[in-house]
Amino acid sequence: MKVKSLVELSACAAAQRSLDEIVDALPGLPTEGMKLLWTYMSPRQLRGLELLIVDKEILQLMDDQWRFCIEHDVKGLHHKLDPNKHFFSSSDSTTFVRTTSIVATYRHAYWESQFRALLAQMDQSVNCYPLELFQDVVREVKIRGKEMTIGNVKKILALSSVERVEIHHFTPLEENWDLLTTIVKEHQTLKEVCILHSKLPTLQPLLDAFKERSFAPIRVLGFSSVKFLPKALKEFIDAFTNGRLHLKRLRMNNSIVDHSNLGLLLECGGRLLETLVLQFNELENEELMCLTPSSTIQHLSLCYNGITSAIPLFKWTNLVSLDLSGNTMEDMGIMELSTQVLPHLKLLQHLYLVSCGFTDQAAESLLEVLAKNQNIVTLNISRNYLSSAVSAYLAHFLAHNSSITELHINSIGLGDSGGQCNLLYTAIKSNLSLQQLSIGENRLRDAGAVPLFSALIHRSANAGYKSVDLRGNLISDKGLMGFAAVVESVTRKRKLQDMMGNRPWLVNELNLQDNSFTCSKSSYPLLKKHIQFIYSNEWTSAASTIAYDDEA
Structure with missing residues (x-):
């Protein structure tokens, strides 16, 4: 049994005081002291304390304590909220247009x-x-x-x-x-x-x-x-x-079982709607052709249907978000989308093409078109039949596009072939618009992950990232130590400020879950000095098998 320190005993005793006494004492406590006190308070006490607090900064600090409450009491939610801020558009989701x-x-x-x-x-x-x-x-x-x-x-x-x-x-x-x-x-x-x-x-x-x-x-x-x-x-x-x-x-x-009435439904409702989500309805090309283009719909999801050609969508010129994930469009469908649809969608900012069954050939056409599109903000092409060869097309895209802020390329077969991926790493290093990058499940291993991480950190010394997702890349202890060495080298050269409350985070959230390192704690202290949140398997509780969540 672990023996509590004097500070821990004091925090435990303070947690037994009345809520009025605790709230009066909070302004005089350092941040770490407040966090320690909260760990000894029950959820009922914490919520009661929140109702008495008017300081918004303290309330924001308390949100982290609710994360620990979820880990302890509501494990079924843990896999949905951690990471909680910036990984919504990862390839695990089936609802990108919400x-x-x-x-x-x-x-x-x-x-x-x-x-x-x-x-x-x-x-x-x-x-x-x-x-x-x-x-x-x-x-x-x-x-x-x-x-x-x-x-x-x-x-x-x-x-x-x-x-x-x-x-x-x-x-x-x-x-x-x-x-x-x-x-x-x-x-x-x-x-x-x-x-x-x-x-x-x-x-x-x-x-x-x-x-x-x-x-x-x-x-x-x-x-x-x-x-x-x-x-x-x-x-x-x-x-x-x-x-x-x-x-x-x-x-x-x-x-939607009766597809014959779908056109009438959208003809009537399309005059009002801004967002339309029609997933898992077995819609095919014929139904898509019968849909009346809407002048008001800006966000459209047709994912997980039977669509192989999206050509009719060239008339939907007001689209800001388009999700065609889960449709087996293959190379022909994606090339048609690239050449006959996207040039007409001048307002499009968010494009999701997860699990569409296309290869490097279609990816080259798509990324060539999008490289010239200075409106595109989010692109997700995860889980397609790509290879390390696509890294050259991605490099061209990042080198010529200055609007992209979110790029999700999980599980596209990049591998650890450094020679072919060097162009991509160089482009990442020079692209200053990118804020969120998901590149998980690509079997990068240490040989690919360390040079990628080096490019990211060198770039983030000039413009930090909101999130970087490197989950499931077979990164070992050696790779994690390589990460720490990169951070130490870059921060020493840049002489970044490291004062409490004024710290320029290199990365706000780094996801390292489902990798193979075992002694990560030895590298964490240095990484944590410059990366605000690091998620790894050590902190992940098993998800509940009983749930009825919907758009989680």
Whole structure:
């Protein structure tokens, strides 16, 4: 058993004092002292303390403590939030074009999970937190259909911070419709409604509730794995036609069986919508050709369908984001996209082509076109059939494009062939616009990872990175020590400031998960001086196998 130091004993004793006494003492404590104190406080104490604190900087510091609470109490969320800020567009996600505007923080995620557990008790209050602790930290409510009770609806209505409600496995009985429509009509701050894993013979009760709502209209509506009977789909189309819906974002994933009405739905809804997500609907080229181009839709996701040619999209000239991931477009489809579609999409900033089955030949055409596009901000071509030869095309792209800020090239077969990748490393070193780079699962090994990291750090001495993702590259202890040597060399030459509170981080977040080093702690102290957050397997808890999260 570890013996506590005098400082730890003092922090443990201080944590037993009243919250008023603790909040009065906080301004006189150093940052490390506050963090140590919080580790001895329960989540209930921490949340109660937050309600008394007005200093925003202290509240921001406390968010890290909620990360540790998640690791201890809610392990199923850990794999979704850590890394939490800059790795959303990695190749693990299936939803790059999102309909929800809610971005999770550790604090919100912890209390939303606790509120979910409270709702699961079905009005049986057993060791539950008081509702006031959930106020202002629960914005997203996820509830199962069987948990829709009068008591739970009252709890949801009592929280003025709720913006989104997701109902999973909703049973369309009259009493359940009454409860759902009560939330829609009476919750003032509600903005988003989503129904998942259900069969809906009608949508009329929900549509009527939207119309009768006296507060700000619902702007986001989502359906995932919902089977619409013909009557329900007709009601939905009629509501668009009659102007009863004021939606800005619509998501229908694995929910469109009758493709014949899809064109009519978009013809009516396309006049209002800004974001449209149609994933896993088995849409093919014929359905794409029948879609009426929208003058308002800026963000479009058609991923994981059966599309092989995207030529009809050349008319969608207002697109800012386009996601075609998971469609087997292969070389022909990507080359058509590059030459016949992208030149017409003058406003396009975000392009996602993950798992589209194309090779180096199509990548060359795509990157040649995008090198001249000074609007493109995000590019994700992860998980395609590429090789180390693509590094030359990527180098050309980075050397000539000055707008790209996010580049995601996970699992494209770069390997550790240094000769072919040297051009890429040189281009990375000279490109000052890039802020986020994901280059995981490329079997770089030490031979490829160290020169890449050297290029990144030399560049970041002039312009730091928000995030660098090097997960799953077979990096060993030798490679990690090479990283430390690079940082030491660069920082010594540049004489970067290293004063508390004014430290120029070389990288804000570095992801080293799923690599093969074992004694990483010996290299961490030097890396941590210049990299704000480092994620490795040591800090990763096993993810829960029980979850019903949606756009996580």
